[in-house]
Amino acid sequence: xxxxxxxxxxxxxxxxxxxxxxxxxxxxxxxxxxxxxxxxxxxxxxxxxxxxxxxxxxxxxxxxxxxxxxxxxxxxxxxxxxxxxxxxxxxxxxxxxxxxxxxxxxxxxxxxxxxxxxxxxxxxxxxxxxxxxxxxxxxxxxxxxxxxxxxxxxxxxxxxxxxxxxxxxxxxxxxxxxxxxxxxxxxx
Numbered sequence: 742x743x744x745x746x747x748x749x750x751x752x753x754x755x756x757x758x759x760x761x762x763x764x765x766x767x768x769x770x771x772x773x774x775x776x777x778x779x780x781x782x783x784x785x786x787x788x789x790x791x792x793x794x795x796x797x798x799x800x801x802x803x804x805x806x807x808x809x810x811x812x813x814x815x816x817x818x819x820x821x822x823x824x825x826x827x828x829x830x831x832x833x834x835x836x837x838x839x840x841x842x843x844x845x846x847x848x849x850x851x852x853x854x855x856x857x858x859x860x861x862x863x864x865x866x867x868x869x870x871x872x873x874x875x876x877x878x879x880x881x882x883x884x885x886x887x888x889x890x891x892x893x894x895x896x897x898x899x900x901x902x903x904x905x906x907x908x909x910x911x912x913x914x915x916x917x918x919x920x921x922x923x924x925x926x927x928x929x
Contacts, residue, residue, distance in 0.1 A: 747919070748921060753808060754796070759796075763819070768782055828864035868910075869906040870906065872905040885917070892906065
């Protein structure tokens, strides 16, 4: 297991004790609408199931690495990387309503992208954003992702419908490592 430090943010593996906080943050219609897997409403039972499947003891299972994004010890967002094929990792993130428009999404996305390249030996990082969420597209562009030209249909559990999704990608050779991002074993 690893943790990532970037400025005032700590990205650490999700823990079962995080369920209550996730239940609050994910029960936001905008989080649910702009992600594929978060339903709305989002219950404590949903959070319990999430941390049981993605908690620290399960870190890396199914080639998925999920981080609680914390500031001053409080979870404010979530980010992760998931291997979709050899050398290719999909990154994703969401930010709690009270923490948006403060650079958290960009820093968390950059941190998990760097983790995919440095820690997981990815050759390519991919991501997507719903066509009606251009803010997320701008976050990914700031990290270095570029549109592939593909638009696919993905299901949004929060919307309960399929949504057009712009695909973006970033090759390892085109990513500039940030010295501000420190990746180390958890607890070290």
